[in-house]
Amino acid sequence: EVQLVESGGGLVQPGGSLRLSCAASGFTLSSYGMNWVRQAPGKGLEWVSYISSSVGTIDYADSVEGRFTISRDNAKNSLYLQMNSLRAEDTAVYYCARPQEYYDYVWGRYRPLHMDVWGKGTTVTVSS
Amino acid sequence: DIQMTQSPSSLSASVGDRVTITCRASQGISNYLAWYQHKQGKVPKLLIYAASTLQSGVPSRFSGSGSGTDFTLTISSLQPEDVATYYCQKYNSAPLTFGQGTKLEIK
Numbered sequence: 544e545v546q547l548v549e550s551g552g553g554l555v556q557p558g559g560s561l562r563l564s565c566a567a568s569g570f571t572l573s574s575y576g577m578n579w580v581r582q583a584p585g586k587g588l589e590w591v592s593y594i595s596s597s598v599g600t601i602d603y604a605d606s607v608e609g610r611f612t613i614s615r616d617n618a619k620n621s622l623y624l625q626m627n628s629l630r631a632e633d634t635a636v637y638y639c640a641r642p643q644e645y646y647d648y649v650w651g652r653y654r655p656l657h658m659d660v661w662g663k664g665t666t667v668t669v670s671s
Numbered sequence: 672d673i674q675m676t677q678s679p680s681s682l683s684a685s686v687g688d689r690v691t692i693t694c695r696a697s698q699g700i701s702n703y704l705a706w707y708q709h710k711q712g713k714v715p716k717l718l719i720y721a722a723s724t725l726q727s728g729v730p731s732r733f734s735g736s737g738s739g740t741d742f743t744l745t746i747s748s749l750q751p752e753d754v755a756t757y758y759c760q761k762y763n764s765a766p767l768t769f770g771q772g773t774k775l776e777i778k
Contacts, residue, residue: 578767580715588707588715588758590767602765605672638715642762656762657705657720664714 545569545660547639552665559629559669565622565639565662573617576600576644576655579624581635582664591637592624595653596644607633629669636664673698675761677770683778690746692773694759699739703763706735706744709772710755718757719744751777 551563565577579591592613593602601613612625622639639662642655674697684690694704702722709715717726719735722742732747746753754777759770 587756587772588709588760588769590760590769593765593767602767604766640715643720654762654764655767656703657717657726657760658707658715659717659720659726661714661716 545641547641547660547662549637549639549662549665552637552667554668554670555629556671557630557669560625560627561629561667563624563626563637563639563665563667565624567620567622567641570641570660572615572620572622575641576653577613577615577622578640578642578655578658579613579622580638580640580658580661581633581667582638583632583635586635589635593642593655594622595655597653600652600654626667629667631669634667634669636666638662638664672766673700673761673763673768675759675768675770677757677759677773679773680771681774681776683776684749685778686749686751688749690749690753690775692744692757692759692775694737694742694744694770696740696742696761700761700763702738703761704735704737704742705760705762706733707758707760708753708755709758715758749775749777 576595610628640658641660704722706719707715756772
């Protein structure tokens with residue numbers, strides 16, 4: 544069964560750091576790009592970051608650029624999100640999600656498409 | 672950045688009704704659009720991709736249409752299990768923006 548399981552959420556003070564993990568099973572993570580998506584309490588879905596299947600392409604939402612770092616360890620079939628300088632507005636459920644991908648020959652990079660597999664999410668609360 | 676605007680923000684309809692949700696992009700995105708269903712306490716579920724392609728396993732009462740800037744999600748005959756919030760999302764380029772969501776309830 545294809546599955547994604549997030550972990551690492553918790554309560555952290557403003558300005559603190561947290562590292563989220565996403566363990567993939569039922570498929571080979573190295574063959575896929577991956578996304579992080581979040582949902583703040585009472586709000587809609589917000590895309591956070593994308594990392595391509597092959598090394599080289601990473602995208603971030605403006606709201607997290609410079610503070611969050613996405614990475615992957617294909618040997619461990621795992622995805623990560625290092626979150627630094629956390630703010631109250633980063634409080635949310637964080638989902639990892641698997642998109643289909645295509646290679647954009649014009650721009651020489653991979654691009655994510657629709658997300659067909661989602662984890663159940665891990666909750667991050669930033670509060671003093 | 673391209674903005675995605677859904678309407679209405681909320682909707683109440685009766686079982687068996689035909690329901691339509693619209694999504695408008697502030698610039699053309701070809702057909703790089705997906706629709707997701709998000710039930711309370713559950714994981715978001717992909718319904719439609721490439722604007723009109725039904726994801727495997729999704730009931731045929733769901734359909735999508737549109738290209739460029741204007742898109743629609745249609746439920747041909749509303750069922751009680753369709754109560755959820757529905758989101759469109761564009762993926763032609765980063766940022767992969769979602770619409771603000773449409774909350775669908777049963778009347």
